[in-house]
Amino acid sequence: MITGVLTIVFLQLCVVFGSFVPAAMAVSSLAVQTGSSGFKVRENNVHAPNLYADKIDFIATLVNLPGAKKKGSYWELSYELYFVPEDKYYEAVRRLPRGGSNPTPDQFPGRILLAEGHKKKTRLGALKERTLTLIAVDFKQKVPDAQRTKFAVLMTGYSVKIFDAELNTTVYRSGIFLTEPFETQDQNQVAARKTIYLNFGVNPDGTLNRSQSARTVSDTTWQ
Amino acid sequence: MKNLKLRLLLLCLGTVLTLGFSHAVAQACADVSAGGTVYGDFDCRLTNACGGWCYYSCTCSNLFPGYNCASVLEEAGFEIVSGPQC
Numbered sequence: 513m514i515t516g517v518l519t520i521v522f523l524q525l526c527v528v529f530g531s532f533v534p535a536a537m538a539v540s541s542l543a544v545q546t547g548s549s550g551f552k553v554r555e556n557n558v559h560a561p562n563l564y565a566d567k568i569d570f571i572a573t574l575v576n577l578p579g580a581k582k583k584g585s586y587w588e589l590s591y592e593l594y595f596v597p598e599d600k601y602y603e604a605v606r607r608l609p610r611g612g613s614n615p616t617p618d619q620f621p622g623r624i625l626l627a628e629g630h631k632k633k634t635r636l637g638a639l640k641e642r643t644l645t646l647i648a649v650d651f652k653q654k655v656p657d658a659q660r661t662k663f664a665v666l667m668t669g670y671s672v673k674i675f676d677a678e679l680n681t682t683v684y685r686s687g688i689f690l691t692e693p694f695e696t697q698d699q700n701q702v703a704a705r706k707t708i709y710l711n712f713g714v715n716p717d718g719t720l721n722r723s724q725s726a727r728t729v730s731d732t733t734w735q
Numbered sequence: 736m737k738n739l740k741l742r743l744l745l746l747c748l749g750t751v752l753t754l755g756f757s758h759a760v761a762q763a764c765a766d767v768s769a770g771g772t773v774y775g776d777f778d779c780r781l782t783n784a785c786g787g788w789c790y791y792s793c794t795c796s797n798l799f800p801g802y803n804c805a806s807v808l809e810e811a812g813f814e815i816v817s818g819p820q821c
Contacts, residue, residue, distance in 0.1 A: 612765025723783035
C-alpha cells in the first residue's frame with residue numbers, strides 16, 4: 513500500500529519537474545556549444561558578395577602513404593570543383609534520404625563547374641610529389657551576383673585510386689566534400705575562402721583517411 | 736547429426752559475415768548527414784574521416800523555440816567535439 517502511494521507521488525513529482533527540463537537542456541547545450549566550433553544556425557539567403565574570393569586555389573595532397581618510396585606505388589585522382597547556389601543546395605538536400613548518404617555531384621542540379629581535372633602520379637617519394645596544386649581558379653565572376661549568398665556551397669567531387677606497393681593494397685574511394693565560400697578565422701571573424709583542400713592518407717592497415725581541413729604545405733601529420 | 740553440424744556451421748558463417756559486413760558499413764563515413772528532429776533540421780557535412788571517426792560541420796534551421804543546434808544534433812545522435820580531430 514505504502515509502496516503504491518510512494519510510486520504515485522514519485523510519478524507526480526516527475527511530471528512537475530519534467531516541465532522545467534527543456535529550459536534546462538537548452539541552457540546546458542548552449543554552454544557546450546560555446547566551447548566547440550562544429551556547428552551553427554543558418555540564416556537563409558544572406559547576400560554576402562564580400563565573402564567570395566575573385567580566385568580560389570585548389571590543393572590536393574596525399575599526406576601519408578606507407579609505400580610512398582616504393583616503386584610501383586601510384587596515386588590517381590579525378591576532381592571537380594563546383595559552386596552550388598544556396599537554394600539549389602537545400603532543395604537537393606531535401607531530396608536526399610534522411611540520415612547519412614554519399615551523394616554524387618549529379619544530385620545537385622544548378623551547380624556551376626569551376627574546375628576539373630585528372631592526374632596520375634607514380635613518383636610519390638616526397639610530399640611535393642604527392643601534392644597537386646591549381647592556382648587562381650576563377651570563382652566570383654562565375655557566380656551570378658544574386659547567388660553570392662553566405663551559405664551557398666563549394667563542392668569538391670573526387671574519385672581516388674591509390675596503390676601502395678609496400679602494403680600491396682589498392683584503395684578506392686569517390687565522394688564529395690562540401691564547404692562554405694567563406695572561412696572562419698580568429699574570434700569568429702569570417703573572410704573569403706582562398707583555398708580548397710583535399711587531403712588523403714593511407715594508414716598502415718590499408719584504410720583511407722580523407723579530409724578537407726586546411727593544412728600547411730610541408731606538414732605530413734594528419735589533421 | 737551430420738546435417739545438424741552443417742546447419743550450425745552455416746549459421747556461424749552467416750553470423751560472422753553479417754557482423755563483418757555491418758562493421759564495415761559502420762566504419763564508412765557518410766559524406767552528408769541531413770534530416771530533422773523534434774527540435775529542428777540539421778545539415779552536416781563530412782570534413783574529416785580518420786582513425787575510425789567521422790567529423791562533421793553542421794548547420795541547423797527551423798529550430799523549435801527555446802532549443803538550439805546542439806539540442807538538434809544531440810537528438811540526432813551526434814557527439815559534440817571540441818578537441819583536435821585525430
